[in-house]
Amino acid sequence: MRRSLSLSSIKWVEFGRFFLLLVVALVMLVPLLWTFVTSIKPEALTLTYPPRWIPEKITFENYREVWSRASLTADIVFSRCFFNSTFLAIVTVFLTLIVASLAAYAFSRLKFPGRDFIFMVVLSTLIVPGEIILIPLFMICYRLGWINSYNAVIFPGLGGAFGVFLLRQFFLTIPKELEEAARIDGCGSFRILITIILPLSKSALAALAIFTFLGSWNNFVWPFVVLLDGSKMTLPVALAQFLNTGGNWSVYGKIMAAAGIASIPPILIFMFAQRQIISSIAITGLKG
Amino acid sequence: MSVNLKMKNFRYNRSFSVIGNYLYILPFMFFFIVFFAFPVFQGLYISFTEWRVAGQPIYVGLKNYIELFHDRLFYTTLKNTLIYVLEFFPLSVIIPLLLAVAINRYIIGLDFFKFALVAPMVVSVSAVGLIWKWMFNTTFGLINYYLEKVGIHGPNWFMDPKFAMLAIVLTSLWWGIGWNLIIFSAGIKNIPQELYEAAQIDGANRWACFWYITLPNLTQTLLFITVTGLIGSFRVFGQVYVLTNGGPYDSTRTLVFYIYDNGFRYFKMGYASSISWILFIIILGITLLQFKYLKGWGEQQ
Numbered sequence: 275m276r277r278s279l280s281l282s283s284i285k286w287v288e289f290g291r292f293f294l295l296l297v298v299a300l301v302m303l304v305p306l307l308w309t310f311v312t313s314i315k316p317e318a319l320t321l322t323y324p325p326r327w328i329p330e331k332i333t334f335e336n337y338r339e340v341w342s343r344a345s346l347t348a349d350i351v352f353s354r355c356f357f358n359s360t361f362l363a364i365v366t367v368f369l370t371l372i373v374a375s376l377a378a379y380a381f382s383r384l385k386f387p388g389r390d391f392i393f394m395v396v397l398s399t400l401i402v403p404g405e406i407i408l409i410p411l412f413m414i415c416y417r418l419g420w421i422n423s424y425n426a427v428i429f430p431g432l433g434g435a436f437g438v439f440l441l442r443q444f445f446l447t448i449p450k451e452l453e454e455a456a457r458i459d460g461c462g463s464f465r466i467l468i469t470i471i472l473p474l475s476k477s478a479l480a481a482l483a484i485f486t487f488l489g490s491w492n493n494f495v496w497p498f499v500v501l502l503d504g505s506k507m508t509l510p511v512a513l514a515q516f517l518n519t520g521g522n523w524s525v526y527g528k529i530m531a532a533a534g535i536a537s538i539p540p541i542l543i544f545m546f547a548q549r550q551i552i553s554s555i556a557i558t559g560l561k562g
Numbered sequence: 563m564s565v566n567l568k569m570k571n572f573r574y575n576r577s578f579s580v581i582g583n584y585l586y587i588l589p590f591m592f593f594f595i596v597f598f599a600f601p602v603f604q605g606l607y608i609s610f611t612e613w614r615v616a617g618q619p620i621y622v623g624l625k626n627y628i629e630l631f632h633d634r635l636f637y638t639t640l641k642n643t644l645i646y647v648l649e650f651f652p653l654s655v656i657i658p659l660l661l662a663v664a665i666n667r668y669i670i671g672l673d674f675f676k677f678a679l680v681a682p683m684v685v686s687v688s689a690v691g692l693i694w695k696w697m698f699n700t701t702f703g704l705i706n707y708y709l710e711k712v713g714i715h716g717p718n719w720f721m722d723p724k725f726a727m728l729a730i731v732l733t734s735l736w737w738g739i740g741w742n743l744i745i746f747s748a749g750i751k752n753i754p755q756e757l758y759e760a761a762q763i764d765g766a767n768r769w770a771c772f773w774y775i776t777l778p779n780l781t782q783t784l785l786f787i788t789v790t791g792l793i794g795s796f797r798v799f800g801q802v803y804v805l806t807n808g809g810p811y812d813s814t815r816t817l818v819f820y821i822y823d824n825g826f827r828y829f830k831m832g833y834a835s836s837i838s839w840i841l842f843i844i845i846l847g848i849t850l851l852q853f854k855y856l857k858g859w860g861e862q863q
Binding site for chain 2: 543
């Protein structure tokens with residue numbers, strides 16, 4: 275009697291857990307679904323009360339218009355911004371992988387005076403808020419003539435400590451015996467990096483690549499400050515400009531299509547690399 | 563003799579390779595120094611100057627800081643930031659912690675739950691802002707529609723100073739809980755399963771397991787999340803810019819927003835820098851306190 279009672283109470287707890295999670299999950303998904311639903315409605319049918327989840331008519335007109343015509347704001351065309359975002363993200367990923375893996379290799383494997391001290395200094399900057407360099411960095415880029423230039427977005431990010439930290443943590447887990455054997459065979463340190471360390475670190479490099487891509491794609495404050503020209507803007511910056519240009523707030527179909535264009539690539543990446551991303555965030559968190 | 567020569571050669575090779583080793587960190591250190599370390603100190607200097615974008619900075623000593631002390635809008639933005647942090651930060655720790663505990667044990671559709679809870683994290687902040695501006699729309703938004711269904715007349719979210727910050731907090735929670743959820747999940751997975759099995763034999767219920775096993779074993783994770791999370795919440799800007807633009811009546815204007823305003827709307831670079839240093843000092847102070855007390859708490863457990 276007692277046993278069956280406790281069994282059924284466990285079942286209820288389990289059911290409660292599932293039900294609560296389901297509710298939370300749906301609440302989390304609603305804004306994304308609603309964005310999509312709104313974006314495929316004809317503009318005239320977006321402002322309805324009560325809100326309609328199932329559109330009377332499905333159209334991709336909003337996407338087409340936002341994508342190709344500068345109809346919403348003065349000089350912002352989303353296809354151009356999409357190109358800017360993609361280009362900047364790819365270049366940033368590429369350069370970050372090179373710069374960070376070289377430095378991480380030295381900090382984890384090579385010996386030189388002051389190594390650990392330098393690394394501690396670099397690491398401690400992870401708690402420094404980026405806003406503190408917003409003004410001076412802007413002035414540096416201003417003097418370099420980098421306002422409205424891709425350079426201002428690409429290069430300052432390469433001094434970030436996160437990638438070096440992530441890769442160093444991973445390199446430290448690679449057994450030293452492997453490279454000692456190679457060293458006896460006369461391999462130089464650079465060849466060891468290229469032929470042994472990097473091939474063994476594919477998962478960490480992939481994680482850093484995904485992080486850097488998402489970080490660059492979604493970066494807001496800095497590009498917002500230095501990319502003022504519509505033809506140079508990234509998607510997040512262009513989205514925020516809807517306000518400044520006195521954008522018409524009733525064109526929600528187009529606004530949601532624009533938000534969709536900016537959100538679809540990162541969400542797709544997340545869908546396909548979900549486990550990879552989750553495990554690498556976990557690594558950073560655990561070893562942080 | 564030949565041994566001596568060999569030693570010399572060896573030394574030469576070593577010192578050469580040491581210089582070679584520095585070459586690996588050279589590219590990174592170049593960007594780190596030019597675009598991070600140097601600007602940090604330059605920013606401190608700028609905060610003691612008056613600087614319009616064109617022209618040279620003029621040293622004015624503590625003038626900016628003194629001005630800040632008398633600036634009512636500065637106090638407003640400081641207060642707004644603290645309100646945001648106090649509302650957002652505890653929830654951004656507690657909700658993901660409970661969710662992480664809930665999805666830790668086997669459940670049907672785990673991948674779906676993970677996707678739903680974490681996906682908002684990868685949406686860029688300005689898209690998040692636009693999406694929620696639409697969600698909170700007074701007349702046609704989903705939020706007020708569903709509130710009406712349960713008998714609550716929804717407010718005019720972004721026009722009402724009482725509700726604007728709440729809307730920003732809710733938006734930020736939607737955007738931010740995924741990150742902490744992942745980190746908590748990883749921390750929970752690292753707790754040895756035997757501890758729970760032993761506790762179950764002793765007849766401990768779930769609450770006791772959570773309180774006496776899960777939580778004490780998560781002190782490292784909690785330290786990481788509270789330190790990074792608190793820094794992050796002090797930096798709130800993008801959501802505010804898109805959702806309310808600081809309004810109504812400056813009720814959502816935050817410190818970083820005020821830095822932006824001064825630097826890039828009024829071009830008062832010196833003044834903006836002094837605000838960012840105040841922000842940094844606040845963050846540094848709180849971080850040090852956290853390390854001191856949370857570490858102590860962790861060692862006690």
